[in-house]
Amino acid sequence: METTANSLDCRAHVLKFIEETRVVSENELQVNNVTPYHVTKSYREQIIKSGYYDQLKYIVEPSVQEFESPGTLDTSGEHDNTVVPGLQHKYAQTGLLLVTERCGSYCRYCFRKRIVGKASDEIAPDFGRVAQYIACHPEMTNVLLSGGDPFVLSTSNLNRIVDHLLPIKHLKSIRFGTKMLAYAPKRFDDSALPALFQRIHKAGKSPIIVAHFDHVGEISSGAERKVRALRAQGVQFLNQSVLLAKVNDDPEILAATFAKCHEIGVRPYYLFQARPVKGASHFQVPLRRGLEIVRGINQRLSGIEKTFKYIMSHYTGKIEILDLGQDGRVYMRYHQNKVTEKIGKIFSRPHVPTACWLDDLPEQ
Incomplete structure (x- = not known):
């Protein structure tokens, strides 16, 4: 990227888009x-x-479609559900x-564009205050560390965060949501990481890494080695993927991704419908096409590999997208x-061919 200045002293950037x-x-x-x-050298290589470069470039390289x-910038009501800062x-x-x-690299489809790569007051400033809230809410049995990506932080910083969580007896698991296994698998070479996970274990909680492989082409041999090594130390692995136009909107690709995850011990967990995020909604796939892709994935996988749910993370809640009925209604x-x-309650709405999100379906 090159930067120039015009006569009004406003910065102008020469940007290479796809x-x-x-x-x-x-x-x-x-x-x-x-x-x-922003992309890591290892991911680009x-x-x-x-x-699969012609597909995977859309994950990290900017497009004029943005x-x-x-x-909108908060499609799931994160502001409305914030109880203490962060x-x-x-x-x-x-x-x-x-x-x-x-983050290690910037995903072009990110649903937290309002935060990532910017100074944000949505990041937790006081983990003691966070722990106070959790301690007063015994119904909360697990915490997911997210952002941004927690594994861009040093292991010592992660330990300091975990220090506040381990004494809370009703917490049964601590999850780390990360795409660093794809972006920078060498991060998991850190010799201090096993001790972090062992601390979580010794406190009677399960350490869980929620990986983020969107495409089989992202699963490097290095990532596979790191997963196998951490699994041997008792870390559980889940995977979430996002259904992305031009990237993985193909049942063959996603079936291969989920089969590879299963092979290395990462349980396919969610296939997310891409969200209508400002600057990223061009990644959305129509719901009808999404259901066809999911059907194609399941036709290609064995029973023990079919552990994912097709999910829309909507303002009102996490919605599992089930089927398009013969009556022309989308069942969820x-x-x-x-x-x-x-x-668990099933509901339906009339199908609209262009619909990509619940709000695109009429309430009838």
Whole structure:
């Protein structure tokens, strides 16, 4: 990226997009929530040698479509569910703790564009205050460390955060949501990491890494070695993927991704419908196509590999997308909801061919 100054002393950037090179002003980037380009050397090398570069480049390389993608910056009501700075409590059993605004690389489809790569007051400033809240809420049995990516923090910083969580007896698991296994697997070479996970174990809690492999081409041999080594030390692994137009909207690719995850001991957990995020909604796939892809994935996997749910993380809750019925209605159920009585209940809405999100379906 090159930067120039115009006569009004406004910075202008010469940016290389996937489609073309453009000169854009700083204001234009900010107004359109275009995240800076940032990618690790190891990830760039991996996607080039994977044979899938033409798909995987869309994950990290900017596109001019980002200027034309409508949407909002908080699609799941994170502001409304923040109970103390940095801690969200949307579902009874789970706390979501934002520990950093930084990531190893910047995903172009990120649903936290409002935070990532910027100074943000949504990141927890006081973990003692967070722990106080959790200690007063015995229904909360697990905490997910997220951000940003917790593994961009040093292991000593992670230990300091965990120090506040380990004494809370009703916490049964501590999860770490990360894409660093794809972006920088060498981060997990740190000799101090096993002791962190052992501390969690000794406190009577399960350490869980929620990996983020969107495509089989992201699963490097280095990532596989790190997963196997940490599993041998008692760390559990889950995987969440996002269904992304031009990247993995293909049942063959996603079936291969989930089969590879299963092979190395990472349980496929969620396949997320991409969210209508400003600057990223061009990644959305219509719900009908998404259901066709999910059906194709399941046709290619063995029974023990079919552990994922097709999920829409909506403002009202986590919605499992089930099927498009012969009656022309999309059938769904709440996998999680703030209202306990709604969890597990099936509901439906009339299908609209262009619909990519619950709000695109009429309430009838």
